[in-house]
Amino acid sequence: MDYPFKREPEPGKKFTVCEGVDWIRMPLPFALDHVNCWLLGEPGLQVLIDTGVNDQSTQEHWHTLFNDIGQWPKDLLVTHFHPDHMGLAGWIGEKISGELLGSAIEINTARTLHGIESEAYEHTYQQWYSSNGLPQSTCDTVRSNGNTYKGKVFPPPVQSKWRFLADGKCVELAGRNYRVIVGRGHSPDMIMLYREDDHVLIAADQVLPRITPNVSVMPRLSDNNPLQSFLHTLTKLEALPDDTLVLPSHGQPFKGLKPRLAFLKTHHELRLDEIWQACKSPCSAHDLFPVLFSRKLDAQQTSFALGETLAHLHYLEQQGRVQRLEQASITRFKSIAT
Numbered sequence: 161m162d163y164p165f166k167r168e169p170e171p172g173k174k175f176t177v178c179e180g181v182d183w184i185r186m187p188l189p190f191a192l193d194h195v196n197c198w199l200l201g202e203p204g205l206q207v208l209i210d211t212g213v214n215d216q217s218t219q220e221h222w223h224t225l226f227n228d229i230g231q232w233p234k235d236l237l238v239t240h241f242h243p244d245h246m247g248l249a250g251w252i253g254e255k256i257s258g259e260l261l262g263s264a265i266e267i268n269t270a271r272t273l274h275g276i277e278s279e280a281y282e283h284t285y286q287q288w289y290s291s292n293g294l295p296q297s298t299c300d301t302v303r304s305n306g307n308t309y310k311g312k313v314f315p316p317p318v319q320s321k322w323r324f325l326a327d328g329k330c331v332e333l334a335g336r337n338y339r340v341i342v343g344r345g346h347s348p349d350m351i352m353l354y355r356e357d358d359h360v361l362i363a364a365d366q367v368l369p370r371i372t373p374n375v376s377v378m379p380r381l382s383d384n385n386p387l388q389s390f391l392h393t394l395t396k397l398e399a400l401p402d403d404t405l406v407l408p409s410h411g412q413p414f415k416g417l418k419p420r421l422a423f424l425k426t427h428h429e430l431r432l433d434e435i436w437q438a439c440k441s442p443c444s445a446h447d448l449f450p451v452l453f454s455r456k457l458d459a460q461q462t463s464f465a466l467g468e469t470l471a472h473l474h475y476l477e478q479q480g481r482v483q484r485l486e487q488a489s490i491t492r493f494k495s496i497a498t
């Protein structure tokens with residue numbers, strides 16, 4: 161893989177990566193400490209892609225940047241519902257004169273999650289944790305966390321304010337044509353944008369250069385086999401040219417899409433085998449954490465870890481390689497000899 165840029169922009173500053181695309185790196189208060197946003201086109205016509213999380217420092221960075229440019233962007237496009245990508249869609253949406261663009265499924269998901277009362281939100285997570293074998297102490301921690309999604313996201317604009325984009329359609333952004341490619345598995349209906357003219361892919365979280373995108377079964381999302389959806393999307397991306405410049409939401413822009421897609425597929429195949437082996441005696445998802453994660457996990461990472469482990473188990477279950485056993489209110493999985 162080749163990283164054409166030797167440096168990255170300072171937090172909140174922009175840096176041109178190819179014609180008509182500026183890279184802006186916003187800090188995040190998580191273990192993953194930044195998100196990349198993209199600003200397309202010239203002032204007056206600009207389209208901003210993704211916003212960062214809803215906190216004061218990100219708001220200040222946007223204020224400073226658009227003060228320097230002289231105006232706010234015309235349109236805002238969000239790739240998916242996660243807080244680091246659309247945490248400030250509602251806030252920036254109030255400042256722009258043009259359109260809000262995104263996927264109907266992603267926007268509905270954001271609106272739904274944002275509207276859940278804290279008690280119901282905590283209850284869902286507690287049940288999810290305990291039925292998958294997490295210790296009572298972890299389940300108890302969730303009790304005081306409230307609606308963690310709402311905590312990181314400014315109220316998202318109502319559905320009627322958005323123009324929805326769909327897979328395969330062309331969309332003109334800041335005077336250039338892009339093809340929408342929907343990615344599934346990391347989130348339900350994530351928007352990627354491909355510029356055919358000069359082979360630029362705004363890849364959101366589908367393909368990241370140094371980390372593997374989180375692929376999770378989540379308690380309030382309907383995709384029950386997100387790993388299958390994710391691998392299917394990787395296959396779809398194999399059709400793009402070898403010289404495609406990939407602009408990912410985390411890490412550095414890179415070339416070498418095909419080797420990265422191959423790496424991601426192999427990574428998941430290896431994990432599937434490890435889990436299948438470990439399930440010779442019945443295991444809950446929590447029992448499998450040491451197989452998959454060597455580091456100590458914080459609260460957010462615990463939820464990602466559980467979701468990710470379940471994504472592999474559900475995939476194996478669909479393939480007929482493990483069977484599910486409900487024992488004493490805990491879900492366990494046992495491998496089936498093949």
Ligand SMILES: [Zn+2]
Binds near residue numbers: 245409410
């Ligand atoms: Zn992300």
